[in-house]
Amino acid sequence: SINPDLASERQTASFSVEKLTALLDGGAERTRIRRAVVEAIECDPIFSRENQYFQSQNERYEAAVRKGVHLQKKMHEMGWTQDGPEFKYIYRALSGDVAFLLHSIFIRSISVLGSDKQIAKWVPLATKYRLIGSYAQTELGHGTYLQGLETTAVFDISTQEFILNTPKISAMKWWPGDMGRSATHTVVFAQLYVQGKCYGVHPFIVQIRSLQDHSLCPGITAGDIGPKMNFEHIDNGYLMLQNVRVPRENMLNKFCEVQPDGTYVRQGSQKINYFTMTTVRISLIGDEVLIPLLKACTIAIRYSVVRRQSKLKPGEEEAKILDYQTQQEKLLPQLATGYAFHFINNYLQGLLERGYTEIKSKNFDTLPELHAFSSGFKALVTQYSTSAVEICLRACGGHGYSLLSGLPSLYTKILASCIYEGENTILFLQTARFLIKCFMAASAGQPVPPSVTYLAALKPGKCPAKNKLDFLSPDTYTAAYQHAAARLVSSTAAKLQDLIQSGVKRHDAWNQCTVQLAQAAKAHCHYLTVKNFAETVEKLETQAGIQKIMKHLCDLFALHGIFSNAGVFLHDGYISGAQMDMVTASYLNLLAVIRKDAVPLVDAFDFTDKSLNSALGSYDGQVYQRLYEWAQKSPTNKQMSPAYERYLKPLLHNKLSKL
């Protein structure tokens, strides 16, 4: 039965939850397909995540491998294919709890970096799982700075082989997924040496384990890197190479080749490599970041209308904690952020598709902008989402801290997204480099991409808002964000130039500006997120109820950003102190408005109980009962601990001396 405190929240929705779900999915038909995939996965006990919170790293790994293998059968059984409409929902339905994710990166890297011959040889083997692939780039000593990788591949002209080595401990490959215990092959990135000359980092296919008995191949040392904050199901591995020989044909050679006589030949454009990185960064936003964020919002908001604590008015019954302004102010901006990021993700997907079309016709003009976009948004979205999930966790108090709430694992998972596929600060600085370049160009009257033309249009001005309602106008707040971003970019560009003109070397000057450059890049991405949200809302005119609540969320997202980064807007007086009070008033008023629809707004994300895997967040709101029942399943309750006989009993019976 549904907890009445949750049921009542659903009776007053100002919009159709089902229609909003369809909107989020991109149409009712997609909702139908998604639900069918989820249903098929969840009704299969092999994919169950029921005991996940009680399992050791070893058990999690075994379960993930079992699921990975079973998924092949399942897909066959269900008629799902890699190109079918169902495919994109499988990962969501599994909550990512499956092995062989790097196997597909292995395949993709061969498809992108390999010659037709190499693709013809390796991809079918991998697709049929006659081997298990991995992707060995990161080393103990190098992550971000790929040029610094220390693994070497020396061409031996006499045998037509490359000899691979990790010559020192920091050169050891470290972190690659699926490599610690599963993979038989991996793509190793190594410094290529031919006749004593270094040609930089190149990819090599290396077999690391026997296809017969899975024993390590000669010269290979490999294993698991041990416990992490999350991803216990993945065997992130290490790999040492000692004079490991691979044939000349194993260097992926679509773009560069070592010919039999040792001649090094470059061919074609490597720009497509950028595009791969861009694709990964954008696609992880949807799969790895957005979904945990929306789940955390669902759990925390449902819990907050079921949890009653203390009284708002003396004499009344205890209040739902979501009725406290402070709780609303914790959770509702995160909910608005979830929607904002859903829409910016759609926008980025669109950009990516258009970019891909252009690249296919050999037009690489939009690549720099796309690269800057993907870097900055990867950083912005992962950082804000991580912070949002942490807020959701803490907003659930002690019960949020229990693994059974589901929130700790969502948090530790999303936290990783700030680190992998480019550390966020480095990524913001890449975006900043693009912005500074465009700012300089625009200031010199040269053409720049449309998304950054605003940079050159900065005028000292004032926000025209006269009362708090004016701040509910998207034009008003979008202009404020635009102004703030442009100011941060231009003032940092000025600082940079001043430093250089005063004799500071260019690289030192850049370093001395990086804190502010990162801030500027963040402001730029934040601005675009607000702008995109506002434009999305505008287009919802045919769905009045949904448009209205989305407008509230857009306003909340925008005003929350101004409220919590007030300094950026007040700095040059664009927004005055009195106007900031209006922002605050409008912002706090919106909380009370959106609070009424909070539960329908998370219901629309349409997560099943199994996918939430949370004692706090289930659709029926039977929180306490579920916490109690789930705790019974903990291994800590399976038997009396041996600690009693060994330590407690002698202590209590005063027989300690006999220990």
Add this chain to the structure above:
Amino acid sequence: SINPDLASERQTASFSVEKLTALLDGGAERTRIRRAVVEAIECDPIFSRENQYFQSQNERYEAAVRKGVHLQKKMHEMGWTQDGPEFKYIYRALSGDVAFLLHSIFIRSISVLGSDKQIAKWVPLATKYRLIGSYAQTELGHGTYLQGLETTAVFDISTQEFILNTPKISAMKWWPGDMGRSATHTVVFAQLYVQGKCYGVHPFIVQIRSLQDHSLCPGITAGDIGPKMNFEHIDNGYLMLQNVRVPRENMLNKFCEVQPDGTYVRQGSQKINYFTMTTVRISLIGDEVLIPLLKACTIAIRYSVVRRQSKLKPGEEEAKILDYQTQQEKLLPQLATGYAFHFINNYLQGLLERGYTEIKSKNFDTLPELHAFSSGFKALVTQYSTSAVEICLRACGGHGYSLLSGLPSLYTKILASCIYEGENTILFLQTARFLIKCFMAASAGQPVPPSVTYLAALKPGKCPAKNKLDFLSPDTYTAAYQHAAARLVSSTAAKLQDLIQSGVKRHDAWNQCTVQLAQAAKAHCHYLTVKNFAETVEKLETQAGIQKIMKHLCDLFALHGIFSNAGVFLHDGYISGAQMDMVTASYLNLLAVIRKDAVPLVDAFDFTDKSLNSALGSYDGQVYQRLYEWAQKSPTNKQMSPAYERYLKPLLHNKLSKL
């Protein structure tokens, strides 16, 4: 051997590390005693934490119990007593990884709430471990709001017993430490009913497990609440009571008693209860928050001078990541925060001691201020420290995410401190209530405690700073903090009054101001932290080298706070945009100055490698070697996973159909 990149950092210290350590300890003699305790604990293999990151919850619990029992022997052996100078260092030396912490709360609650007769009966039994105690206050449905507890204790006049029940699932005790598997007794907080009348929450001693064989007593259901983000070594438990009878004498009755005929008598002042809560909140700052924060700084800063990545200047070797401004801006403010909180902790300890002296002479006048202080600072320190540890973790990239870095467990531990002993938002609001009361009183010309007299002295003014060096004056920035805090308190008080005067009910009005009230309370505590740091630095005049670097840290802490909360200072023009640029310039300059002493500043915390338990943070800086060696010990590397034979082999050998 020491990594040369770390060794070189120690050769240029601008001050004596040993003298700073002594200053932090409160004198060289205390340093000596602390080191002796740490040495004695760390050389004893029973207390080893070597395998901690690989252990299951069951293993962690067993180890903690073993350590708890062994500690009794160790103390006896070493001649350490509860009152001796060594005692306070034991917990630090154990890194809190020991059982029976709630046992001492059990003892303390009887000492504070029990009559002399009850103390005489129970405390010796507990001290000799003839029983193991716990403290059962929190329920599934109630944490913060104690008046809402649902457990009942009904007085049965015919048998002179109390009958205890948890009448519904939400009434179940949930979270008490040591209760899931260890405790034989607990203090249960329950609503007292005598002859149908409810007298509110009272404490009762209840036996829950047999002293003979540890089986649960009749009417008792108890167990472990399952996995959590941390504290795997503690058996946080649940407890259901079904008609459990305890004699009348088991109600702790120093302040209230039920007489044999059912007459309820109140006696003495209960104000001391407030003092207990205050004591716990202040003492946890030192034990549970400061130490993890300082450890995280140590690990992240040492790693950041050993890790080299990318180049600052083309052609040079790769740079230490601490040489990047962005890395400095992540870590050095956290280091400054660590020092700021060390000194505010000293200050709070002093307050507490003076308060205790006054209370012993029956003077309760300072209690409200002390309570407001302890609430606000508990919230401020735990919140900022949690955020600081997260920054340290993320600043170490992928390796920070490995449990072997030690950072994840520091983070998950410190995160809990935001939730337990009063949820932080509630605590800030308690401080805010005190501030508003004082502000009203001061505005009406009534006397208020010295710490809040500044609230009434708010004048519209401007910061007098004329250049960036002016912002290195403690008077300048302390005045800015004071102004900002006073403005936030007075403007929120005004909003509150406006709302009430416009007809909003007092409780609704309060709720509508809570976001701003919490902000005001935070600003007040932040101001006092800056002020106390500045005053502490001033008193270091006899130690020139140390005073100089502490002054830099104080400046950094203060300017970081202004830089990152710029809106608060810009809002009414107290600091202008141009001045904020000076703040930023001074702030960023300080980073480069303090960076030179960063390693000596963390060395001064004097954590042993064993206490850090971090592959990244060891004194010798042999990071990569240690990561590799520690990973070898992981259970994931102990044997070939059964997943190979079961799933991988059939997959690779194309025998899936036989599965």
